[in-house]
Amino acid sequence: MKISSKVTYGIISIVDIVLNSKNKVCNLKEISKRQNISLKYLEQIFCTLKRKKIVKSIKGAQGGYVLLKNPEEITLFMLFNILSNECSLENRAEEISGSIKDIFEKKYLFEMQKVLDDYTKNITIYEIVNSFYNS
Amino acid sequence: MRISTKGRYGLRAIIDLAIHSTKEHVSLKHIAERQNISEAYLEQMFASMRKAGLVKSIKGPQGGYYIGEKLENITVGQVLRVLEGDMNVIDQDTMIQKEEKSIEYCIQKNVWEQMNMCLNETVDRITLEKLVSDYKKLLGGFPDMYYI
Numbered sequence: 001m002k003i004s005s006k007v008t009y010g011i012i013s014i015v016d017i018v019l020n021s022k023n024k025v026c027n028l029k030e031i032s033k034r035q036n037i038s039l040k041y042l043e044q045i046f047c048t049l050k051r052k053k054i055v056k057s058i059k060g061a062q063g064g065y066v067l068l069k070n071p072e073e074i075t076l077f078m079l080f081n082i083l084s085n086e087c088s089l090e091n092r093a094e095e096i097s098g099s100i101k102d103i104f105e106k107k108y109l110f111e112m113q114k115v116l117d118d119y120t121k122n123i124t125i126y127e128i129v130n131s132f133y134n135s
Numbered sequence: 136m137r138i139s140t141k142g143r144y145g146l147r148a149i150i151d152l153a154i155h156s157t158k159e160h161v162s163l164k165h166i167a168e169r170q171n172i173s174e175a176y177l178e179q180m181f182a183s184m185r186k187a188g189l190v191k192s193i194k195g196p197q198g199g200y201y202i203g204e205k206l207e208n209i210t211v212g213q214v215l216r217v218l219e220g221d222m223n224v225i226d227q228d229t230m231i232q233k234e235e236k237s238i239e240y241c242i243q244k245n246v247w248e249q250m251n252m253c254l255n256e257t258v259d260r261i262t263l264e265k266l267v268s269d270y271k272k273l274l275g276g277f278p279d280m281y282y283i
Contacts, residue, residue, distance in 0.1 A: 008242070011242060012242065016238060047149065052190055098207050104273055107269070112138070115257045116224075116250065119253050123246060127245075128238075128246065135236075
């Protein structure tokens, strides 16, 4: 039941961009230094974020990344789905066959998954940035 | 994020045991057959659950297991914690040393710790008694399908 480091680092770097970019292009080297995350790993994470249209890359010497969405539009639920390699329980349910015990298993697993999903759907990057300013 | 096979199979096995050991103890072989889980895997899981007091065992060739507690006192949370370790979304030891002014610390306080609480409350709310009665209802409900 652990959240992968790809997800946690993804959240940290997007919060970092909002806090530090001041509407300019943000380069991964700086994020890497500030957040102590390897540049290679960040490149992987941002490649996925770019594909899913959360960020856009700007090429060139002064290049880097900018956010394509407002911080209040980016929910943790979104980032979980984009960055976690496992498929969610909902998708996995398709693999489980239709016997009674499997239907039953789905039922309580869903209950747990739903609690977490409801929670992460309600938290946005904007809120994390706010709580950072308030701390 | 997902529950490991160990957690899922273990929960399924202990529900099976709860349903079938009302009168006498049950051998792992029977649980293995009914639930289609290997006996060796069951032995592993039942050893941990026995240590935690969730099930009790009777030794010998006619031996087996029975539930060690009242069903309403065993929660899904207890079973999963015995089989999977803690139910936290982030490892506790990676959570400790953080600078207070870092983004990481802020996320830990405002997100991960809240999620841990949410998750633990949920699994501690579901008792085996509830699962067994749901399961029986589900079984009882199924024959109706033939009349449609």
